[in-house]
Amino acid sequence: MIKNLNKTIATIGMASLLFACQEKQEVKAPQAIGPTPSKEQLAWHDMEMNAFIHFTTNTFTGKEWGYGDESPEIFNPTDLDVDQWMETLQKAGFKGVILTAKHHDGFALFPSDYTEHDIANSPYKDGKGDLVKEVAESARVHGLKFGIYLSPWDRNREDYGEASYVEYYRNQLKEVFTNYGDIFEMWFDGANGGDGYYGGANEERRIDKQNYYDWPTTLAMVEEMQPAVLFFSDAGPDLRWVGNEDGVGGTTNWNIITPDTLYAGKPGIGDILQTGSEDGTDWIPAEVNTSIRPGWFYHKEEDSLVKSPKELFTTYLQSVGRGSTLLLNIPPDQRGQFHENDVASLLGMRKILDSVFAENLTKNAKISASNYRGKSEAYAPSNLIDDNADTYWVTDEGIIDSSVEIMFDSAKTVNFVLLQENIALGQRVEKFHIAAMIDGEWEQVAEGTTIGYKRILEIPSVETTAIKIEFEAAKATPVISNLEIY
Numbered sequence: 001m002i003k004n005l006n007k008t009i010a011t012i013g014m015a016s017l018l019f020a021c022q023e024k025q026e027v028k029a030p031q032a033i034g035p036t037p038s039k040e041q042l043a044w045h046d047m048e049m050n051a052f053i054h055f056t057t058n059t060f061t062g063k064e065w066g067y068g069d070e071s072p073e074i075f076n077p078t079d080l081d082v083d084q085w086m087e088t089l090q091k092a093g094f095k096g097v098i099l100t101a102k103h104h105d106g107f108a109l110f111p112s113d114y115t116e117h118d119i120a121n122s123p124y125k126d127g128k129g130d131l132v133k134e135v136a137e138s139a140r141v142h143g144l145k146f147g148i149y150l151s152p153w154d155r156n157r158e159d160y161g162e163a164s165y166v167e168y169y170r171n172q173l174k175e176v177f178t179n180y181g182d183i184f185e186m187w188f189d190g191a192n193g194g195d196g197y198y199g200g201a202n203e204e205r206r207i208d209k210q211n212y213y214d215w216p217t218t219l220a221m222v223e224e225m226q227p228a229v230l231f232f233s234d235a236g237p238d239l240r241w242v243g244n245e246d247g248v249g250g251t252t253n254w255n256i257i258t259p260d261t262l263y264a265g266k267p268g269i270g271d272i273l274q275t276g277s278e279d280g281t282d283w284i285p286a287e288v289n290t291s292i293r294p295g296w297f298y299h300k301e302e303d304s305l306v307k308s309p310k311e312l313f314t315t316y317l318q319s320v321g322r323g324s325t326l327l328l329n330i331p332p333d334q335r336g337q338f339h340e341n342d343v344a345s346l347l348g349m350r351k352i353l354d355s356v357f358a359e360n361l362t363k364n365a366k367i368s369a370s371n372y373r374g375k376s377e378a379y380a381p382s383n384l385i386d387d388n389a390d391t392y393w394v395t396d397e398g399i400i401d402s403s404v405e406i407m408f409d410s411a412k413t414v415n416f417v418l419l420q421e422n423i424a425l426g427q428r429v430e431k432f433h434i435a436a437m438i439d440g441e442w443e444q445v446a447e448g449t450t451i452g453y454k455r456i457l458e459i460p461s462v463e464t465t466a467i468k469i470e471f472e473a474a475k476a477t478p479v480i481s482n483l484e485i486y
């Protein structure tokens with residue numbers, strides 16, 4: 001009897017498994033379209049907020065671009081505390097940190113075998129210090145990924161502009177990529193202002209920005225050492241500049257672009273970098289880099305000009321909230337610490353983020369959609385509010401005009417709507433709007449173009465019992481993985 005019962009259960013089990021398989025066969029998942037992100041790019045999107053750290057002789061001279069003639073003797077932080085930087089960043093919610101291992105002035109924050117213009121010739125730790133090592137190690141201890149900025153432009157080097165300098169630059173890349181563990185992002189700065197010390201020549205030097213560095217060879221060399229690294233430059237190849245340093249991403253922000261029409265430093269590429277191109281050939285998302293202060297380096301006179309928590313929150317909305325990753329610069333002061341004002345602003349921003357995004361109103365709300373693929377639970381609108389980034393809502397093939405509706409159990413005040421596309425399947429949405437049920441009528445309260453990794457729309461604080469997102473145009477059926485309402 002028991003034997004038979006088991007058999008029956010087994011048969012039922014088989015039947016439902018068969019049914020599930022059939023259902024899966026019938027309701028095909030959407031195919032990826034267009035360029036899609038690599039595994040490393042997907043992980044980078046998930047990081048959302050990274051920190052930039054600008055630190056060199058400029059911190060002690062008050063300059064923004066060191067001329068290259070600064071003596072290493074002046075690099076002398078009196079009370080350096082890398083853990084204070086990392087603790088602050090961790091508390092504020094940053095996931096990665098990128099350090100200027102060498103800025104345009106050429107001073108290396110690590111002991112380099114290829115120059116005397118480095119930390120080994122400074123008073124810091126009697127010449128035994130290595131800040132790249134210290135930061136890399138402390139970052140890891142604090143759960144932050146580590147990245148490198150190594151300025152291609154070098155105003156110190158005598159041979160800048162000649163082939164031997166490119167070799168020097170590559171040798172320093174070898175040093176940083178072999179001595180300090182995994183590097184998640186390499187930041188290639190396109191800036192090249194022309195004049196400099198250049199070993200005493202004190203002159204203006206122009207290079208052929210497109211060809212001088214022979215980037216393909218350099219990148220292949222670095223990739224061989226660390227295949228998972230993502231390269232940032234004005235035009236990629238993995239991450240692109242957003243076209244401004246004000247912390248503002250595009251409200252239309254395609255993660256795709258055609259890179260062979262661009263190169264670092266090309267004049268007038270700002271607009272296209274900002275929006276990307278819907279029909280671009282490569283997945284090269286925009287990173288929004290900006291500083292917490294007017295300058296990239298610490299200057300005492302800017303202590304009162306540190307962005308307030310509210311300003312940083314706006315920066316967050318204009319970068320992460322527009323589908324980009326934020327790279328926020330916090331420059332250590334002459335002690336070698338984040339200044340108290342910067343720390344207060346960062347923690348203040350965290351407080352705002354935690355309070356604004358504390359109560360997700362989709363919890364305990366009802367959700368429905370105008371259509372969902374094959375009426376299969378695998379693609380149902382409930383996937384939008386299940387806290388699982390891997391599941392998604394998607395309509396039947398070819399159905400773009402579609403909507404989802406969230407009904408609250410009572411009237412709620414809504415300030416923000418957050419949407420995420422499942423970008424692993426390509427970026428799709430071109431146009432959508434949001435309506436709120438106000439006094440029994442749908443009223444449009446916001447509209448948008450692209451969504452991408454994340455889009456946060458600010459709603460003018462409405463009292464409503466329901467919210468509707470209507471998709472109007474897309475490259476293919478929208479594939480939305482997450483909806484949050486605050």
Ligand code: FUL
Binds near residue numbers: 064190191289296
């Ligand atoms: C620019 C540089 O010239 C600035 O000094 C800073 O490093 C910024 C992030 O990039 O191109």
